[in-house]
Amino acid sequence: xxxxxxxxxxxxxxxxxxxxxxxxxxxxxxxxxxxxxxxxxxxxxxxxxxxxxxxxxxxxxxxxxxxxxxxxxxxxxxxxxxxxxxxxxxxxxxxxxxxxxxxxxxxxxxxxxxxxxxxxxxxxxxxxxxxxxxxxxxxxxxxxxxxxxxxxxxxxxxxxxxxxxxxxxxxxxxxxxxxxxxxxxxxxxxxxxxxxxxxxxxxxxxxx
Amino acid sequence: xxxxxxxxxxxxxxxxxxxxxxxxxxxxxxxxxxxxxxxxxxxxxxxxxxxxxxxxxxxxxxxxxxxxxxxxxxxxxxxxxxxxxxxxxxxxxxxxxxxxxxxxxxxxxxxxxxxxxxxxxxxxxxxxxxxxxxxxxxxxxxxxxxxxxxxxxxxxxxxxxxxxxxxxxxxxxxxxxxxxxxxxxxxxxxxxxxxxxxxxxxxxxxxx
Numbered sequence: 158x159x160x161x162x163x164x165x166x167x168x169x170x171x172x173x174x175x176x177x178x179x180x181x182x183x184x185x186x187x188x189x190x191x192x193x194x195x196x197x198x199x200x201x202x203x204x205x206x207x208x209x210x211x212x213x214x215x216x217x218x219x220x221x222x223x224x225x226x227x228x229x230x231x232x233x234x235x236x237x238x239x240x241x242x243x244x245x246x247x248x249x250x251x252x253x254x255x256x257x258x259x260x261x262x263x264x265x266x267x268x269x270x271x272x273x274x275x276x277x278x279x280x281x282x283x284x285x286x287x288x289x290x291x292x293x294x295x296x297x298x299x300x301x302x303x304x305x306x307x308x309x310x311x312x313x314x315x316x317x318x319x320x321x322x323x324x325x326x327x328x329x330x331x332x333x334x335x336x337x338x339x340x341x342x343x344x345x346x347x348x349x350x351x352x353x354x355x356x357x358x359x360x361x362x363x364x365x
Numbered sequence: 366x367x368x369x370x371x372x373x374x375x376x377x378x379x380x381x382x383x384x385x386x387x388x389x390x391x392x393x394x395x396x397x398x399x400x401x402x403x404x405x406x407x408x409x410x411x412x413x414x415x416x417x418x419x420x421x422x423x424x425x426x427x428x429x430x431x432x433x434x435x436x437x438x439x440x441x442x443x444x445x446x447x448x449x450x451x452x453x454x455x456x457x458x459x460x461x462x463x464x465x466x467x468x469x470x471x472x473x474x475x476x477x478x479x480x481x482x483x484x485x486x487x488x489x490x491x492x493x494x495x496x497x498x499x500x501x502x503x504x505x506x507x508x509x510x511x512x513x514x515x516x517x518x519x520x521x522x523x524x525x526x527x528x529x530x531x532x533x534x535x536x537x538x539x540x541x542x543x544x545x546x547x548x549x550x551x552x553x554x555x556x557x558x559x560x561x562x563x564x565x566x567x568x569x570x571x572x573x
Contacts, residue, residue, distance in 0.1 A: 168376070170567055170570050170571075171563075171567050173566070173567070173570065174562070174563040174566035174567055175547075175563060177566065178545065178546075178547070178560070178563070179547060182546065182547075199547055200547055201547075236570065237566050237567075237569055237570050238569045238570065238572055239566060239569060243565070243569060245565070252463065252464035252467045252468070253464045253468075255460065255464070256460035256461045256463070256464040257561065259460045260460070260461075260561075262545055262562060263562060263565075266562045266566070267562075267565070267566060267569065268562065268565050306572060307565060307568065307569075309561070314470075330572065331565070331568035331569070331572065333561055333564050333565060333568075337386065337470055338386075338390065339383075339386070339387060339390075339407055339408055339409075347568045347571055349564035349565075349567065349568060350564075351559055351561060351564065352386070353465065353468075353517070353541055353559060354382070354470060354471060354474045354475075354476065355379075355382040355383060355386070356541050356557035356558075356559065357451070357453070357475070357476055357515060357539070357541060357557075358381075358382035358385065358445050358447060358474070358475060359378055359379050359381070359382055359445075359557065360515065360539035360541075360555045360557060361445055361446045361447060361451060361475065361515075361539070362378050362381065362444065362445050362446065363378075363555055364446055364514060364538065364539065
């Protein structure tokens with residue numbers, strides 16, 4: 158049940174948080190049991206796919222009764238290492254950085270923003286959400302002192318790679334990149350991308 | 366070469382915009398030719414996968430010379446229906462909606478925000494980015510008049526489904542949802558999700 162299962166495909170890992178989110182919503186609505194069929198209907202993913210994904214991590218459901226919502230929820234949290242809170246920093250105090258700094262949806266889901274940074278003197282010392290913006294030069298010491306592993310990059314595309322280099326040198330191993338460029342990082346560092354245009358372009362493929 | 370190729374897997378379609386983004390960057394840097402190996406190195410996707418993905422749509426590369434950057438770029442734009450500009454509306458004038466309304470990266474990539482909406486009387490009439498916020502009740506007429514197909518939902522989770530229902534009833538067929546819940550829509554409507562926490566949770570799977 159640990160993550161020594163190195164051969165779980167990345168795409169399967171990517172669906173686990175989606176299952177977790179659905180189970181949280183079910184839990185909030187008081188539901189006690191669910192099934193791969195019900196999850197399939199909620200999520201638009203086939204029930205066979207859901208069962209196959211979960212089977213990488215053990216036996217969860219019972220014939221007849223299905224899955225315990227709370228039980229599967231807890232096990233997915235465990236598998237995803239979310240039974241602790243991960244600190245997070247934001248680099249870039251523009252529109253996107255400000256929106257993310259003010260977002261209240263992290264706390265219940267395993268993350269807490271603890272610092273915001275920018276290299277623009279006109280932004281340093283101002284506030285984004287509840288955070289005072291600090292100079293990028295303070296990142297290495299801050300990351301070390303607070304054992305930070307995750308950072309969000311919300312700077313213009315032309316600065317994103319140099320910010321990524323600074324983050325990696327500071328010990329960050331997970332980057333969520335809002336800048337619309339691919340980053341080059343060492344293999345041990347994970348990068349995920351948020352680019353709304355990629356999603357819009359994917360949709361238009363299906364449009365006439 | 367058209368999109369009558371109904372059987373291209375969704376996950377392949379999802380990678381085409383990533384290839385297009387890399388080709389745009391190559392074009393901007395003056396590069397004339399590339400290869401599946403070079404793209405693979407830029408993107409962290411295997412060269413075999415890239416060749417297989419592109420083979421769904423025809424023969425692009427030449428033995429020896431590889432791909433013409435401009436040629437492949439244009440063909441991907443064509444396949445993704447991006448050789449026109451798609452109008453876009455934003456529903457929700459909070460932090461995320463404001464950040465997206467101010468984002469300047471849509472125009473060169475096939476999209477243009479043309480309107481912003483909210484149901485909060487304190488926001489209607491104010492500005493987000495360059496747009497005056499209009500009442501949600503104006504959405505159906507606006508969508509029809511401007512032939513809008515795409516909308517972004519940037520409202521709190523508890524209102525997202527009712528906004529989606531209004532958008533679908535108005536004729537929207539592609540929704541980019543920033544609210545952290547799964548939406549229920551008819552099969553003809555595409556929904557894509559942007560939820561930073563899903564990406565963060567996926568990363569922590571790989572962390573000790």
